[in-house]
Amino acid sequence: MTDTIVIGAGLAGAAAAWQLAERGHHVTVLERTTPANEHGSSHGSARIFRYAYPEQTYTDLVVRSKAGWDELQRTTGTRLIRPTGALDHGDIRNPSGLATVLEAAGVEHELLSPGEARARWPQFHFETDVLWHPGAGVLDAGSTVDAMLSAASATGRLEVRTSWPVARVERRGAGYRVHSATGEVAEADAIVVAAGGWLPALLGELSLPSAFLDQFPALEVRQEQAYHFPYREAEDAGTDAAPWPTFIFKSRELQTYGLPGGRDADWRGQKVAQFNGGKIIDSALAQDGVVDAANRRALVAYAETFLPGVEPEPYAETTCLFTTTPTEDFVIDRVDNLVVVSACSGHGGKFAPLLGELAADVLTGTGSVPAEFRVTAQAGARA
Structure with missing residues (x-):
């Protein structure tokens, strides 16, 4: 009953x-x-698991949530989070502020200069300080x-x-x-x-x-768009390869995020999207699954500048829903x-x-x- x-x-x-x-x-x-x-x-099989937030409340909640992930993986015998680490950069991302929050939460992290970060991850281009926290990863949503x-x-x-x-x-x-x-x-x-x-x-x-x-609160539904860019180096692909980090980039001109694509994109590229870059729709019932050409051009241009380790031409693309409060x-x-x-x-x-x-x-x-x-x-x- x-x-x-x-x-x-x-x-x-x-x-x-x-x-x-x-x-x-x-x-x-x-x-x-x-x-x-x-x-x-x-x-799908690729969502970002990360600790870095500007608000202490959310970082502390991620720490709490990780205990639930560990329990679920243990009881079901299924690996649901693939460790990758995460990079945060960009002129409004405030890596040093994020580092302060992670320090208070006891989360391992490093704050690097652009040159130090480029030396460690030459597949990325950095223009600001970079926050690295190795406990991040990619979760398999489905x-x-x-x-x-x-x-x-x-x-x-x-x-x-x-x-x-x-x-x-x-x-x-x-x-x-x-x-x-x-x-x-x-x-x-x-x-x-x-x-x-x-x-x-x-x-x-x-x-x-x-x-x-x-x-x-008012709810805004967006049909977001994501693009899978192939890695230039074949050894970067594959489920057993050392994965690329996930990343969040925020500038005054553009806010993007990226992560290694999962099984639904053949494991062979980086999934990249603009945060809140999709069109606003009334509800999920109004989605049409059509990718906006201007958005695709913007993300290709981003890849050309900030992701030298990928071919700046997507081999796959998809849409998904974000439902957001103000x-x-x-x-x-x-x-x-x-x-x-x-x-x-x-x-x-x-x-x-x-x-x-x-x-x-x-x-x-x-x-x-x-x-x-x-x-x-x-x-x-x-x-």
Whole structure:
């Protein structure tokens, strides 16, 4: 007998299902297509795991999250994070400020001059100081969703219903009734909504109080674009090769990030994208998967200047969804027995196990979340 429904089987939803099932809850996951499908934000095999943030809160949360990753990898016997280390540079990235935060969190790091960094990583071009932290890596999003659902299933308390597009939620006594777009119904005492890019279209259909909705931050959904540039040196490719580091570059003209591509890009190049460089759409329903030619030209020009170790012509390209709040903080909050876990603002993947823990804590009343994740803290953030 289900007592909790989780809407969405991406990273956040799968994490919530895992944590709740581990705590004895009987969980039903309702997924509009299939877990970690290519239409959402949790597909593929390459997302950045990093510790470097300008805010101490987030770096400390990554440290907490890593314990969850270690547990998940141990219990499922699956390697989900590939160690690579990470580089941060650019005239507004503030590597020295990031180093101060990492120092306070006890995270290993080095601060290097441009020349020192170029000598160590000649495949990059640096014009500012560079922060290096070796504990970073690349996480496999799709395999992580599978691992969390597998761990939840091992408890005997999980059901996953696929091809189940949620249309609306209604209060029914002390619990909830969920209606699908195809006429199906599911009932439970409590609900966790982890709908990602579908949340803007669904938010008004959750039977939430008007006061809560009025305070909810504006959600911006972007169809982001990423490009896979082949390595110039063949020995840089392959799953067993010493991997390139991930990187974040921020200048006044452009903000980019990159990481070694995973199995879905044949392991043979660096995946590079512009942060918040995609077009704004109403919700995930409006995505078309078409890459913008001007964005492609901008990233090719970036590769030509800052990535001398790649051929500046992408061999593959893709789109994905970012659902972002104005402050880029997450939303994890509760009304009655319904918890909203969204949006992850383009940087939530590394926190996946912890997001499930926080959602379970809030739902069961056994813990809390950082104050900035509450809707009241983001009230008025409408632009």
